[in-house]
Amino acid sequence: MIKLYDYELSGNCYKLRLLMSFLGLEYQTEAIDFYPGNQHKSDAFRRINPLGQLPVIDDDGLVLRDAQAILIYLASKYDPNGKWYPRDDAALLGQMAQWMAFADGITATSSAARLHDGLFYSSIDIDAARAGAHRLFRILDEHLFFAEEAGQDWICPGDHPTVADIACFPYVILSEEGGISRMTYPAIRRWCDRFKRIPGFIVMSGVFPAGPGFTDAAGVAA
Amino acid sequence: MSSPKCKDPIALNLWYAIAPLEEVLDGKVERSILLEQPIAFTREPSGQIAVWSHDGDGARPVGASLPVQERYGYFWTTLGTPDADIFAIPEYDEPDRRNIHAASFGVNASAPRLVENFLDMGHFPYVHTDILGAEPHTEVKEYFVERSDERDEILATNCKFWQPMASRASSGGADVDYIYRVPHPYCSVLYKSAAIDPARMDAIAIFIQPITQESVRVHMMLSLLDDTSTDLDIRLFQQTIFGQDKPILENQYPKRLPLDPRAETPIRADKSAIVYRRWLSDKGITYGVIPAAA
Numbered sequence: 455m456i457k458l459y460d461y462e463l464s465g466n467c468y469k470l471r472l473l474m475s476f477l478g479l480e481y482q483t484e485a486i487d488f489y490p491g492n493q494h495k496s497d498a499f500r501r502i503n504p505l506g507q508l509p510v511i512d513d514d515g516l517v518l519r520d521a522q523a524i525l526i527y528l529a530s531k532y533d534p535n536g537k538w539y540p541r542d543d544a545a546l547l548g549q550m551a552q553w554m555a556f557a558d559g560i561t562a563t564s565s566a567a568r569l570h571d572g573l574f575y576s577s578i579d580i581d582a583a584r585a586g587a588h589r590l591f592r593i594l595d596e597h598l599f600f601a602e603e604a605g606q607d608w609i610c611p612g613d614h615p616t617v618a619d620i621a622c623f624p625y626v627i628l629s630e631e632g633g634i635s636r637m638t639y640p641a642i643r644r645w646c647d648r649f650k651r652i653p654g655f656i657v658m659s660g661v662f663p664a665g666p667g668f669t670d671a672a673g674v675a676a
Numbered sequence: 677m678s679s680p681k682c683k684d685p686i687a688l689n690l691w692y693a694i695a696p697l698e699e700v701l702d703g704k705v706e707r708s709i710l711l712e713q714p715i716a717f718t719r720e721p722s723g724q725i726a727v728w729s730h731d732g733d734g735a736r737p738v739g740a741s742l743p744v745q746e747r748y749g750y751f752w753t754t755l756g757t758p759d760a761d762i763f764a765i766p767e768y769d770e771p772d773r774r775n776i777h778a779a780s781f782g783v784n785a786s787a788p789r790l791v792e793n794f795l796d797m798g799h800f801p802y803v804h805t806d807i808l809g810a811e812p813h814t815e816v817k818e819y820f821v822e823r824s825d826e827r828d829e830i831l832a833t834n835c836k837f838w839q840p841m842a843s844r845a846s847s848g849g850a851d852v853d854y855i856y857r858v859p860h861p862y863c864s865v866l867y868k869s870a871a872i873d874p875a876r877m878d879a880i881a882i883f884i885q886p887i888t889q890e891s892v893r894v895h896m897m898l899s900l901l902d903d904t905s906t907d908l909d910i911r912l913f914q915q916t917i918f919g920q921d922k923p924i925l926e927n928q929y930p931k932r933l934p935l936d937p938r939a940e941t942p943i944r945a946d947k948s949a950i951v952y953r954r955w956l957s958d959k960g961i962t963y964g965v966i967p968a969a970a
């Protein structure tokens with residue numbers, strides 16, 4: 455059985471919980487005391503991931519780290535319809551890889567800002583983190599706007615969301631916890647709302663389900 | 677310390693929890709902020725905790741130090757001269773309790789907004805869905821609120837709520853009794869029926885350290901009757917709950933709690949909130965609130 459080394463408040467762990475929920479996969483979790491215990495930096499955990507980061511999975515002895523890498527692995531192995539990570543189109547493979555790398559940039563900025571504000575990671579340069587996140591959000595918003603114009607709902611072309619959408623979603627939707635408003639990114643807000651309506655969508659602490667109509671309350675200052 | 681940035685004498689003269697004791701390490705100087713005043717602390721070779729205010733570089737001015745007390749697993753300090761001791765939580769000393777620091781979180785909200793959210797049962801089904809509440813069990817039944825002027829605290833009793841998963845130790849839905857205390861303008865303690873012994877109650881406290889008028893560090897302390905869950909499971913359960921409150925808290929406007937009775941609709945300001953606001957007003961608290969027009 456798949457084992458996820460997990461921390462509830464981690465958006466990167468949430469990426470994997472999302473995909474496994476979309477796929478209806480069963481898995482176990484081992485809770486890691488990320489905060490305040492810093493267990494991911496312990497010697498014992500560094501033997502599992504020398505980078506000292508979550509998430510990690512162990513699937514029958516295969517130990518993998520990095521949320522994006524794990525998304526690719528799980529979708530390739532366990533999605534019988536090959537919808538979440540289609541492998542037969544070179545252009546699409548390139549696009550998915552591009553946006554997954556972009557998602558890691560969202561982690562480095564939006565997630566960093568959230569760690570600074572919420573968990574007192576005082577070494578983070580908060581202004582640089584927020585500015586960096588806005589730069590990426592502007593790019594994603596424009597991309598999604600033109601995708602919508604072309605009749606596309608998701609980050610990569612096609613009629614089904616991909617691992618690229620999953621990789622980008624968590625630290626976009628949690629951005630306000632790092633003081634990054636989504637008010638000026640309407641295409642991102644519409645995409646978040648569509649994402650929340652994917653069958654099998656689950657929340658994490660800090661993320662709320664889609665409302666009856668279009669809602670992205672956290673993106674609109676009250 | 678020259679003149680404090682916080683001009684509220686009531687707030688200045690209170691005790692505040694600053695950090696869990698396990699994070700105060702020998703010889704290591706850590707920094708924090710209290711009421712906009714940078715402070716620093718360390719554990720001295722003698723085993724004593726030293727706390728001082730500084731100008732931003734952390735250096736300890738000769739001879740300067742702030743009062744310190746160790747209580748409930750944290751150290752507490754003050755920028756003023758409190759006229760009362762830190763409030764009592766007698767349950768903390770009961771031998772069969774598990775006293776656990778769940779986490780300290782930064783929240784971009786004012787301290788009184790956190791207290792008010794802590795007192796509000798109405799949000800359980802919507803914010804803590806399938807844990808602390810679930811539809812259709814949304815009704816907040818009639819409860820009592822009293823203000824004890826002798827003990828200078830607010831007490832809400834006879835609160836009841838149906839909860840799918842009241843604590844880490846729960847095995848299913850149950851009607852849970854609650855008691856709330858507000859013994860400090862920025863701290864609250866709740867008591868709820870313990871899963872393993874319905875005759876006794878678990879205690880959960882929030883100790884809020886205002887950083888500015890609109891941002892805080894909240895320290896969460898649990899004093900539980902639970903002989904099955906691990907410390908980690910208990911901590912994570914509480915963190916999950918608080919993670920759900922955080923976006924709600926950070927999206928409340930105005931950020932400072934309005935004390936004018938006409939300021940907000942009574943839907944949010946329910947019975948205990950009305951008493952809490954009036955208590956703050958009568959005390960003359962101005963930090964983290966919008967005072968009522970005279």
Ligand SMILES: N[C@@H](CCC(=O)N[C@@H](CS)C(=O)NCC(=O)O)C(=O)O
Nearest residue numbers: 464465466506507508509520521522
């Ligand atoms: N590229 C990695 C980044 C993972 C990451 O930043 N994980 C966070 C938790 S959400 C972490 O463990 N941070 C600790 C650190 O980076 O030192 C991934 O996508 O999995």
Ligand SMILES: [Fe+2]
Nearest residue numbers: 799803804921
């Ligand atoms: Fe709550």
